[in-house]
Amino acid sequence: xxxxxxxxxxxxxxxxxxxxxxxxxxxxxxxxxxxxxxxxxxxxxxxxxxxxxxxxxxxxxxxxxxxxxxxxxxxxxxxxxxxxxxxxxxxxxxxxxxxxxxxxxxxxxxxxxxxxxxxxxxxxxxxxxxxxxxxxxxxxxxxxxxxxxxxxxxxxxxxxxxxxxxxxxxxxxxxxxxxxxxxxxxxxxxxxxxxxxxxxxxxxxxxxxxxxxxxxxxxxxxxxxxxxxxxxxxxxxxxxxxxxxxxxxxxxxxxxxxxxxxxxxxxxxxxxxxxxxxxxxxxxxxxxxxxxxxxxxxxxxxxxxxxxxxxxxxxxxxxxxxxxxxxxxxxxxxxxxxxxxxxxxxxxxxxxxxxxxxxxxxxxxx
Ligand code: MUC
Ligand code: MG
Numbered sequence: 530x531x532x533x534x535x536x537x538x539x540x541x542x543x544x545x546x547x548x549x550x551x552x553x554x555x556x557x558x559x560x561x562x563x564x565x566x567x568x569x570x571x572x573x574x575x576x577x578x579x580x581x582x583x584x585x586x587x588x589x590x591x592x593x594x595x596x597x598x599x600x601x602x603x604x605x606x607x608x609x610x611x612x613x614x615x616x617x618x619x620x621x622x623x624x625x626x627x628x629x630x631x632x633x634x635x636x637x638x639x640x641x642x643x644x645x646x647x648x649x650x651x652x653x654x655x656x657x658x659x660x661x662x663x664x665x666x667x668x669x670x671x672x673x674x675x676x677x678x679x680x681x682x683x684x685x686x687x688x689x690x691x692x693x694x695x696x697x698x699x700x701x702x703x704x705x706x707x708x709x710x711x712x713x714x715x716x717x718x719x720x721x722x723x724x725x726x727x728x729x730x731x732x733x734x735x736x737x738x739x740x741x742x743x744x745x746x747x748x749x750x751x752x753x754x755x756x757x758x759x760x761x762x763x764x765x766x767x768x769x770x771x772x773x774x775x776x777x778x779x780x781x782x783x784x785x786x787x788x789x790x791x792x793x794x795x796x797x798x799x800x801x802x803x804x805x806x807x808x809x810x811x812x813x814x815x816x817x818x819x820x821x822x823x824x825x826x827x828x829x830x831x832x833x834x835x836x837x838x839x840x841x842x843x844x845x846x847x848x849x850x851x852x853x854x855x856x857x858x859x860x861x862x863x864x865x866x867x868x869x870x871x872x873x874x875x876x877x878x879x880x881x882x883x884x885x886x887x888x889x890x891x892x893x894x895x
Contacts, residue, residue, distance in 0.1 A: 530571075530641060531604040532613075535630060536564040537577075537595035539588050540891040542857045548664040548823060551692030551723025552771075553582035555823050558855055561591045561626075562827070562888070565633040567607060573637025574883060576827035576859075577629035578796055583771050586625050592895050594626035607634045607641070614801035624774055624797035625822070631799030632831050632879075639878030647873050650800060651838035656872040660686035660715070660846035661853075662821060665693065668705035675710055678850070683869035686715040686846035692723020692747070696732040707739045715846065716740070719770070720747035726755030733763060742845075743790060743818065746770045750787050757786045766790035766816050774798070776805040783813065790815055793842060795831045796822035803835055811841050819847030826858040830881050833871050847871075859887045 539561050547556040558578065565573040577595070579586040598617060605613050613634050617627040639646045647655070661678045663671045671689070678684040689706060691699035699718070706716055718741060720729065729747035743766050750756050750772035760767045769788030773779040774797055782788045791810050793803050810817050819836040822828065829852050836842040836849075849871045852864060861882040864871060874880025 530606055530608060531568045532565055532607055532634070533568050533604065534566040535595050535598055536566070537592040537895070538562040538564070538888070539592060539893045539895055540859070540888065541893050542825065542855050542891050544854050545856050546854050548662070548851065548854065550664055550690040550719070551721035553580070558823070558825050559588050560825055561588055561595065561629065562859065562883070563595055563629040563633045565607070565630065565637050567637055567641065569641065571637050571640050573607070573633040573635065573640065573878060574827060574881065575629040575632035575636060575831060576825055577625040578822050578824055578828060579625055580822060584622070584624055584774070584797070586623060590623065591626040591629070594620060594623045595630060598630050607638045610634060610638065610801050614799070628795060628797050628799035631801050632795060635800045636878040643877045645873065645877060646800065646834045646879050647837045650804065650835060653839050654837045654843050656870045657819065657833050657836045657843050657849060658686065658846035659684050659849045659866050659869055659871050660688055660818070661850040662688045662690065662848055664690050668702045671702050672705050672709035675706055675714070679710070679714070682850070682853070682866040684850060684866065685713060685869055688745070688848060689716060689718050690721070691718045691732065692720035696724065696728050696735070700732050700735045703736050703739055712740065715742050717743040717745065718747070719745040721771070722746055722749040724748050726752055726759040729759050730762065741765055743768050745792065746772060750782060753785070753787070760786055760789060768792050768818060770820055776802060776809060779806050779809055783815065790817065792818050792820035793835070794820040794822050795835045796824055796828050800835055807839055807842060811839070816845065817841050818845050819849070821848035821851050823851050825855060826852045826860050826864050827881060829864055829871070830874060830879050834873050834879055837873050857887065857891060859883050859891065
C-alpha cells in the first residue's frame, strides 16, 4: 500500500456567531480539506484550520505544504505512520498542515484495515464528555449561551475566554456564570496570553471562591520568570496550550515550571505527535485536556477519535463543540452532541464521509 496523492481543497464556512478571544477572532472557517489517496483506491480525510494570529499559518500556506508533501521522498506507506511523521517533521512549523496529513494517513490506514482509528491508537472508550468554549461577550449573553448549551446538548463544562483589560471585565463574566449556572457546572479560564503575570495573579485571586478547574495560557510563556512565578502560586493546574505545540515544547515548558497541565490539539499535532504528547503527560502524571483549534466537524471527529483512545485524554471533558457555531458542514452525517457527550463514529478509520454536494457548496478555488 502506497500513498499516491495528497489533495488540499480550501473551503469556507461562515460562523453563525463569531468567536472572539484575546489573540484574535474568527468569523469564517477558512479551512483546508486534506485527502490522502492510496494505490488501493482508499481515501483518508482530515481538515486543517489555519490560525494566522497564533501559528502564522494561512489557507494558502497549508495548501502549498500539503501539495509538496506528496512529492517528499517517493511514495510512503501509510502503515508506517512514524516514517510519515518524521518526513513531515523535516518542515519546521506549519503544524496544522502537517497534522492534517498525518490524520488523513491514519484514516486511510484504518479504512484499509477495517478498524476504527480509536482502536488503532488505544481503544479506551467510544465517547467523551464535551466542554464548550465561551468567547468574549457581555456577562448576561455568555450566561445565556451556557444555559442554551446545557438545555440543548446537556453540556456542563465551560471554558471561558479571558484576557481583556481591565481584568474585571472577565472576572465579572466568570462570577455571573457561577451564579447563573450553579455549583454543578465545571468552569475554567483561557487567557490566550492576554494578561501580564501580575494581572493574571490578581484575576485568579479575585476568582478564588469560584471553584475553577484550570487556568490556561493567562500570560505569555515568553515572560519566562513572570510565568513561572504565576504558575508556582496557583492552586489549580495551569494548562500550556499555544506555548507547547510540539512534544519538545511540552517537555521544555513543564520542566521549566511554566505549566503543570497540557492541552492536546490534534489540529496541530495530528495523531502521531499527539500520541507522543499523551505518553509524555501520562509518564509525568500531568492532567490533559483535549483542546479545540476552532475545528469544524472533521477536526472534531479527529479530536474525539484521539481523546477516546486513552484514559488520560478522556477523563476530562474535551473541547468538542465549536462546530455548533458554524452555519454548514461537510459530512454526510453531521456530528451530534447529546447528554453532554460526543461519540466516535462506528465505521472504519474516522468513520466519516464527505458529502460531495456540501463540498461543492463550500469549496473555494486555490
Ligand atoms: C484556545 O484554546 O486557545 C483559540 C485560538 C486557537 O488556536 O484555539 C482557540 C482556543
Ligand atoms: Mg487555549
